[in-house]
Structure formats: C-alpha cells, structure tokens
Amino acid sequence: MGEKLPQVQGDPQLRRDTLSRPVRTLRAKMVLLGSSGVGKSSLALRFCKDEFRNTSPTVGCAYLTQVMHLSDVTLRFEIWDTAGEEKYHSVTPLYYRGAHAALLVYDVSKRDTFIRAQVWLRELEKQYVAGSTVLWLVGNKGDLAQHRQVSVQEGQSLANDRGLLFTETSALSGDQVDKLLLAVAHRVYECVGAQQGGLSEWQETPHVDLRRRNHLFASCCKVGP
C-alpha cells in the first residue's frame, strides 16, 4: 500500500526538524467526503490527535485543524469533516467549496460506499478547476481485509482513470494515515501553493470572505437541508 503514495518523504521526522527556522504558514482547506460510516471522522481524528474512538454520526460538519511542517513551509490544514448522511448532502457544497484537497473516502469492505465515492467525484468534477484541488481517493478500513469487497487494484485503477491519487488506510490501526496526510500536504503545496494566490497566508485572526467565491452550488440548497 505504501508504495502507492507519491511524494512520501521517507522520514516522517523531516517535518519536525524545520521547526527552528521561521517559515511561512499557509492555510489549506481539506474536505473529507464519502458515505456515512466509512470512517471520515475517525480519519480526521487520526490526522489531528492520532487517536481512535468510536464516534457517533457527525452532525453537519466538524471543523478541525492540524499544522504540518514541510521543509520550507508550514501548512495549517483546516479539515472539514462532513457528515455522510443524505440529509446533509444539499449543504455539503458549503463545506467543499474552495477546498485545496478533497479526500474521497470509501470503506473497502462495502462496495456501495465505493460507488458512492464515484458519485462524489462526479459532483466535485463539475466545479473542478484544474490545479486548484488535489483529489485523493482513500480506501479506509484496510484492517477489515477478510471482509474486503473492493480490491486494491480496483481502487487504483479508478484513481488512474480519473487522475486521482490513491491510498488505502486504516483509521483503526493508524496504518498509512500519517503518510497520507504528509503526502497530501506536499501535493497541495506543490500543485496549489505554486499558483498565484493559491494558498493564503495564515494570521492569528484569519479572516476570509467566503462570499466572493463562486456560487455554482447556491441553487443546491433549495432542496432539503
């Protein structure tokens, strides 16, 4: 699984040894999408606190932050952990709009969640501006190998076809989670950060005018929540 991660820095210590140097801190918005119960909140909890808990279904959307130190920059990930339940789908655009990284999460032991991830992908592609969002397909619950319904090859080939990056993780055991976050950080910095105005600088009191963003999905909110 690990060899599929592009740009993984061999040594995770790398992100810490640059602490002494003053570096820029950039804000990066990451959104977790996928069916309910695939482990989005568990992944988010691993990202931010490196712990595992049984969580109840997310209400609306949970917002967490995690700071990643790369060699020449610090990324402050603002993680939007969305609820997978259908009742929240119409508000989800609110959360994924303007995201620099979108993680499409599915459960390797449930095929329908894999199909659902593809639906999310199609929805994201509608507003996808090349180079503005890093899309990552994540097969979670790798620890449930004995109940696997979606093979590694299937995930990988979907990712190849649609130009996504792909990783299989286990939020339960923590397998590949660290590496995934680090890889996403590098990727975001390389693809988005390089662009003019791709990532904004983070100040103690961030102020972002969300209203000036595109209103592509404004109409979605007329149906249901």
Add this chain to the structure above:
Amino acid sequence: MERDNHQVGETEGVKICDPPCESNPPADTLATSLSLLGNHMFPDPVERNYRSTVKEEPEDSLSDITAEEESLDGDPHPHQVTKLETEETESSGCQNNVSTQQLDIENEDAATDNDRSDSGEFVVTMLAKAKLEEQGIGVKGRSSPLLEAETQEPPAFMSHRDEDVTADSWRQHRKHVFVLSEAGKPIYSRYGSEEALSSTMGVMMALVSFVQSGDNIIRSIYSDGHTVVFLQKGPLVLVCVSSSRQTEQQLRGELLYVYYQIISMLTQASISRIFEHKKNYDLRRLLAGSEKILDGLLNLVDSDPSFLLAAVHCLPIASSLRDALSQILQKAITPNLVFSILIANNQLLTIVQEKTVIEDSRLEPADVHLLLNLIGASSAFQAGEIWTPICLPLFNPDCYFYAYISYLDPPECTVCLLLLSTDKEAFYAVAECKRKIEEAMMAQNSLSLIAKVQSYSVSQVGVSDLRHFMYKPFDVPDNYRQLTQFTSPEMEAPYSSEEEKMRLLDLYRYMHSRIHSSSRPLKLIYHVAERETLLAWVTSKFELYTCFSPLVTKACAITAITKLLRWIKKEEDRLFIRNPPKYSTTPNPSKSSRGGKSDQQDSTDNGFLSLL
C-alpha cells in the same frame, strides 16, 4: 355501538370485571379491531400477566400511578386524594370525568362506525395479514434457533435496534414510539428495527386511514394496561403505545416533541415537499444517523421533567457570575448572529439574544430542549467545532439556522458554546466569536468557576419534611418574552435509584395531569400516596409541585410551602436567568435588521430573513 362504548369505558380501568378482549365476538367493530391490534402487539402471555396482576389489586387504576402504589393506594379507598378547595371526593369525581372524556373520544371514533360494515372487514383482513406476516415471514429472515434463545432476555450488548420484535421483552417496554409515513412506510421505532415492524406499522396506518375514510381522526385507543395515542402531522403519523399510565394529553405532547425533533433536522417545508413529490418516499434515508438523537430525546422525555413542564431548567449560579458570562457573550458578536447559548452539563448557564429577534418572537422552551438533546446525544461534537444547519421548529418550522457548536473545556467536554446564525457562510466569523469568548473566559477564570457549580440540595430550603419540589414561575408583565424556566433541587434519597426517580416523576406526571385536566382542571391537590405525600398548587403566578415525607400533616405542608416560596423569592437571582441581555448585530443601528441583511446573495434560504 352503545354496547361498545360501554365496554371500552370499562376497559378504561374504572372497573374491569372480566377480561374484555377474549370474550369479544369476532372483530366486527372498530373497538374490537383495536383490541386485535392490542393482541397483535402484546400477545397473550403478556396480557394475561397483566390481567392477573390487575385482578389481585383493587381496580382503582385511575387514581394510582404505579403498580406498587396501586396495591396500597387502592386499599384506603378513593379517599387518599383529598382536595383542599373542591367539595366532592376527588377520586370518584376524577374517574367520572376521565371516563366521560374517554367516552367522548370513543364517540368521535364511533361516528365512523356507521360505514364500518363495508370497510370493517378490510381492517380485520389487514390485521390478520399483518399478524401472519410478523410471525411467519417477518421471522424467517432471522435464524430460528437464535430466535428461541432470544425470547428470554436480549443480551446486554444488543442495541435497541437489533431487538427481536417478536420477543416478550420487546412487548414489555414501557413506552413504544413509532413514526410512519402516510403511505404506511416505517420511519422510526424506538425499539426494534423498522423493517421488522413494517407490518405492525401497516396495521397502524390501516387504523388511521380507516377512521379517516369516515372523515374523522383517530386519537387514541385504550386497552387494559395500554394507551395507544395517535398524532398526525402533515405527511407523518406518530404513534405511542404506552403502559406508563400517563394521560393521552401528556403522551400526545411527547409525540409532538418527537415530531419537532424530526423537523429540527429536516424542516417541515422539505418534509411536505418530499412527500408531495413522492408519496411512498422512505424518509429513513434522510433520517439515517439521527436515530440516536430520537432515542436520546425519548429517554430525556421519560427522565427529565423539563418536557412535562414545558420549561427550561437552568443551572443555579451566583447572579454576578451569570451576568459576567452574559456580558462575555454579548461582546462577542458578528452580523447575523441571533442566539448565543452557554451550556454546562447539559443545563443552561445563560442565553443571549439579538435585539430584533427578541422583539419579534421569543425562544420557546421546546426549541431549547431540542438543542440540548442534540448536543447531549452526539458525542461527535467533542472532536472539533461543528457547523450544522438546524431548524428551531417553534421559532420557524420551515427554515434553517446555522449552529456553531464547540466545547470550551476539552477534554472534559462539559461546558458547551452554541452560537446560532442565520448566515450559512458565517462559520469563520462565528468561530472567531468563540475565540473571543474563550479568551474572555480565560481572563476571568470563568471555566474553573463554572466547574464548581452544582445543582442545589433541598436541604438548603430548611424544611424538614420537604423531599423535592418543582417550581415554575409564569410570565409576569415585566419579564414577558422571557424563556419559561423552572427550578428544582437534585433528587436525593430516597429518590436516588433510577426506579425511585421514575416513580417520583410518575407521581408528578399524575399530579400534572390532574392540574391540567382539560375537562376538570384543579388548582390545588393534596395527594397522600403510599410512600410520600404530594401537594401541587397552581396560581396565576406560578405552578408548584412538592413532595413531602408520608407523615406530614396538611397544616405542616402548607406552612412548608409558605417557607419554600419565601426561600425561592430570596434565591431567585441565583435560580433563574433573570434579565437576559440583548445585543444588536446590525452594524448600523439606524438600519433595521432587514436592511442590514439585504446585501446577502441568496436570501431565500436564510431562515431568519424569510421569517421577517
């Protein structure tokens, strides 16, 4: 029909001479088809059990509340209830009026019975079919050896959702709640999975539409030991099957809370739209993940008197601390923020509102209850900051607020901040308010002060015989538009176990039902129960329920109440949120709130705007 009414009246529990269900001729009346429903849901073993216990005891089932009480209460005869103000003997009076009330209801239903001859058969067939399905097909899905094992007691690890709906233990639950769509599709069941109950719910819907076909509405069914209450709300049908002996009125109130909680997640408008579009839509798709919230609500309704009193219980704290907290909230504002609420241990600390909102409409206790339940039922909040659409059904059932929810004291997670905005894009601005609040609270050391706050003990009142009380002041002119609140001490010995707590609450529910009886409301009741004496008193200024030790005399109780009222008056500032501050989030005070918001792009789904 005459005979029928009579019989139902008897079943009511005025006097049950012989078991009514079995002696009935085949179901050819509505009432008998109803008893068939009873049979269907609570087949013989249970019914017989119940009846045998009833037979041993004097049949005075309306004047008693719990089974334990029954045995003793019945003995000294109707006179255990002595009213101070009314002339006649309480119990008989009450029985009379309650049974007429029920007869009224039955009469209403009876009106439809004229065309029963055509459709009655249909109902019976439906019932028979459903019964067959439940016992045969419904069960087939599960492995049969397991089923036999499960009939005893469900293992502890089993969640309510996995319960075997054919088991006795399922039938013995005190209160069942079902939600279904008008097409008869199951939406929610408190116990057991909705799939397994689809035929039961089909029967319920058959009853509803049968009565409806006669231009009437089914409201309730009384069988011995169980009350079935129906509530139709738009395209949803809510049914409660209860053996708790609560009144129909109370049970209907509880169903309404369930409805409101569903509305708070989906809004009334979207539910109607969905069902207009597709009659047999499976609403469970949209409620997936919310079952826990509904389960939590029903547990709260059973264990928290706030719901009964329709008032909010706030945490007693020194008024100086409460004012300081309110000021902190009042200072951390942003445009479109309308409510700032601080909660500790699931009880209200303070609540601050936007000025224009408080002028237009006040926050109803029920909406606060729903918010508190949402926070209590979801551990997921502890992970990070939450931003979620939420509807306050009594404020406006068709629009969403956006709620920011965050705990201020991780990892303990007892102090929770709830900020409600009308602007769905306002997350960062509202989150910034939280940081300001956090900083200010840090500076004033508020968190450690809050941590020391506890509920109070009844011993502080200094009346030896007083065991517990609930006091709810009414609106008085100068605090009109204030949130309805009540105060109550901790339940202490002898009400420390769950069973005893429930028993006391049941007594309160009984007192409440007598005070609020629609046909014969009372102002004052002195009720000598088996293990305690209760006194309930309602005036134009307050509603009071007190519980004394059993040996208290009437004179003693009255003196005690005078003392208690004096104590409450003295402690008022600590027990209640007295003068909730208001703030104005409109940047320019000369502009109205309407003007201030008009520059938003999509005002249509802005909950507050469309309200104005």
